[in-house]
Amino acid sequence: MATVKLRTLAHSRTGDKGDTSNISVIAYRPDDFTLLQEQLTAERVQDYFAELLPAGAQVKRYELPHLGALNFILPGALKGGVTRSLAVDAHGKCLGAALLDIAIEAAGTPH
Amino acid sequence: MKVLRIGSGAGYSGDRIEPAVELAEKGELDYLVFECLAERTIALAQQSRLADSEAGFDPLLEERMRRILPYVVSSRGGRRLRVITNMGAANPVAAARLVRRIAAELGGALKVAAVTGDDVLALVAPDSLLDNQQTLAQMGDRVISANAYLGIEGIVQALQADADVIITGRVADPSLFVAPQVFEFGWAVDNWPVIGQATLVGHLLECAGQITGGYFADPGFKDVEGLARLGFPIAEVGSDGSVVITKVAGSGGCVTPATCTEQLLYEVHDPAAYLTPDVTADFSGARFDLLEADRVAVSGASGSAKPSSLKVSVGYLDGWIGEGQISYGGPGALARAKLAREIVLERLRLVGVECEDLRADLMGVDSLHGAGIGARGPEPWEVRLRVAARCALKGDALKIGNEVETLYTNGPAGGGGAVKSVRQVVAVASLLVDRAQVLARVHLEDR
Numbered sequence: 182m183a184t185v186k187l188r189t190l191a192h193s194r195t196g197d198k199g200d201t202s203n204i205s206v207i208a209y210r211p212d213d214f215t216l217l218q219e220q221l222t223a224e225r226v227q228d229y230f231a232e233l234l235p236a237g238a239q240v241k242r243y244e245l246p247h248l249g250a251l252n253f254i255l256p257g258a259l260k261g262g263v264t265r266s267l268a269v270d271a272h273g274k275c276l277g278a279a280l281l282d283i284a285i286e287a288a289g290t291p292h
Numbered sequence: 293m294k295v296l297r298i299g300s301g302a303g304y305s306g307d308r309i310e311p312a313v314e315l316a317e318k319g320e321l322d323y324l325v326f327e328c329l330a331e332r333t334i335a336l337a338q339q340s341r342l343a344d345s346e347a348g349f350d351p352l353l354e355e356r357m358r359r360i361l362p363y364v365v366s367s368r369g370g371r372r373l374r375v376i377t378n379m380g381a382a383n384p385v386a387a388a389r390l391v392r393r394i395a396a397e398l399g400g401a402l403k404v405a406a407v408t409g410d411d412v413l414a415l416v417a418p419d420s421l422l423d424n425q426q427t428l429a430q431m432g433d434r435v436i437s438a439n440a441y442l443g444i445e446g447i448v449q450a451l452q453a454d455a456d457v458i459i460t461g462r463v464a465d466p467s468l469f470v471a472p473q474v475f476e477f478g479w480a481v482d483n484w485p486v487i488g489q490a491t492l493v494g495h496l497l498e499c500a501g502q503i504t505g506g507y508f509a510d511p512g513f514k515d516v517e518g519l520a521r522l523g524f525p526i527a528e529v530g531s532d533g534s535v536v537i538t539k540v541a542g543s544g545g546c547v548t549p550a551t552c553t554e555q556l557l558y559e560v561h562d563p564a565a566y567l568t569p570d571v572t573a574d575f576s577g578a579r580f581d582l583l584e585a586d587r588v589a590v591s592g593a594s595g596s597a598k599p600s601s602l603k604v605s606v607g608y609l610d611g612w613i614g615e616g617q618i619s620y621g622g623p624g625a626l627a628r629a630k631l632a633r634e635i636v637l638e639r640l641r642l643v644g645v646e647c648e649d650l651r652a653d654l655m656g657v658d659s660l661h662g663a664g665i666g667a668r669g670p671e672p673w674e675v676r677l678r679v680a681a682r683c684a685l686k687g688d689a690l691k692i693g694n695e696v697e698t699l700y701t702n703g704p705a706g707g708g709g710a711v712k713s714v715r716q717v718v719a720v721a722s723l724l725v726d727r728a729q730v731l732a733r734v735h736l737e738d739r
Contacts, residue, residue: 192514192550194507196559199423199722205557207550232662243563245576252557260649264332264719265610267651267680269659279661282668 185287191217193277202258202273204280208249213287217251218244220285226253229283230276233258253280294531296476298469298493300524301360302326303500305333305350305379309359311501311524311543316363316373318540319526323472326356326377327465327498332720334462335607337381338437339718348383349390349459357394357457364456365400376447376468380459382437384408385735387459392737395457405455407446409732410462412604412725413438422606422721436718437607440725443569443598444481446732447471453736462605464568466494469527477531486533487571488595492578493527493535495566496555496590500524503537503555505545518544535590536583547588549580556580569602569727571595601724610719611648613682614689616696617655618703618710621674628704629654629675635703636679639695645688647681654678676709682717689714 190213191206206221208214227240235257243252259273260266299321301312305328316324328350341348360375367373380387384406395402416438418429428435439462448471450458460468473490474481481487496503501522509516523543528536537547556578560566564576577592620628633652640650653659655676658666679696683689693712700707
């Protein structure tokens with residue numbers, strides 16, 4: 182087993198709607214999707230961003246296997262949404278880039 | 293087979309103008325669509341309109357139209373180019389009058405339509421509960437605007453009336469693109485799978501450059517050529533529902549299945565239930581197939597019945613945000629910035645500033661992802677302290693920036709580049725209304 186950064190396996194874009202952020206994670210190679218599906222669970226993403234999420238917020242994950250894509254929904258992550266938030270990045274557009282630093286256990290040699 | 297060519301000329305109000313001109317000149321388009329209305333833009337526009345009855349539309353409308361209308365005027369007789377945009381914001385009728393005047397100056401007698409009916413401030417019940425858990429009545433005179441997201445109806449009517457330019461206020465972004473497809477192909481508006489696919493076209497195009505390589509590049513992982521001259525997208529829609537996303541040959545950027553997939557999920561929650569006024573769209577089966585360089589075929593979207601209610605965005609005044617920033621650099625920058633942060637927070641307590649919400653970030657360290665994730669990086673050479681607070685009173689908000697600025701002579705060594713600002717907060721909350729309450733109307737400027 183080799184540990185690689187998610188960044189080497191997938192790309193990402195982050196969107197906002199009201200107080201909710203959505204982060205897509207898209208495998209570069211279709212074969213890697215199973216790794217993402219197994220290891221990049223909603224629970225793991227929720228733990229990763231725990232500091233940014235309000236108490237009780239549940240991260241939800243949608244799967245699009247034929248596109249090699251996962252879509253994570255982070256309710257309450259935007260501190261009231263772009264119109265009220267005090268954050269530098271009120272849209273939360275930089276969140277996906279942080280997720281790409283997460284570690285994935287890949288079989289065999291890293292790509 | 294008839295093939296309709298729709299271009300996207302703006303992904304937001306302040307977007308680049310040259311790519312839209314390039315589309316008008318070289319895109320062989322039937323329609324050029326400009327999506328320019330962010331969530332709270334209409335509330336800000338409503339404030340402008342209250343101050344001046346001929347104001348309240350997009351500030352770049354005139355410049356965009358002066359650049360684009362020559363192609364609309366000259367397209368008469370050839371492949372006809374028409375323009376659809378939500379740049380009308382809070383005053384589509386005044387915007388239409390201006391567009392008509394510009395067209396006349398350019399030597400063309402264009403038919404310009406304004407779509408209204410989205411302003412529902414007078415219609416919504418005072419006891420309506422918003423998603424911020426307050427009623428309209430509780431928010432009282434802080435409420436500025438209430439606009440329903442209209443669907444395709446008004447735009448289709450305007451196209452049937454032969455308008456060359458259609459200016460709307462609040463319309464769901466994809467509907468700006470669905471309307472010409474429905475009009476040109478005569479699709480039934482309750483043919484849900486077809487409307488779902490047409491909505492996917494709109495969703496993919498509405499952020500303009502975000503599907504042609506903009507907001508995509510990550511050097512060494514996702515390289516994109518020519519972002520300084522990024523081409524904006526074109527959808528080629530066949531009467532059989534087939535779709536190809538492409539761009540003007542020779543422009544910068546790229547269209548690939550990867551750019552399309554990122555945009556597919558952008559601002560989407562459940563891909564199987566994307567709600568618009570026109571349809572409950574299902575993007576979960578969407579597929580992207582590369583046909584050749586910068587040509588991607590899109591298929592597989594579907595849909596089911598449209599929602600029975602419409603979303604209404606309510607703009608309201610929500611106090612003031614005061615902010616101050618100052619930088620520290622060199623050895624020990626992080627420690628000095630942390631000390632500066634402690635000093636400002638203590639000062640705000642000592643001075644007795646009333647804040648509803650307050651945060652103090654170290655830019656370069658923890659401002660984007662929080663202290664936990666941010667702590668993983670090496671210690672930075674430079675750090676910028678940023679303190680921001682939302683206050684009910686402007687006077688309190690002013691003190692936030694002042695307490696950062698006074699770090700110059702009262703704070704840690706070597707602070708520089710202090711700035712401060714105060715702005716009034718125009719916030720947005722939403723509610724749902726029965727769609728039967730809302731009626732789109734078309735106003736024609738043709739004489």
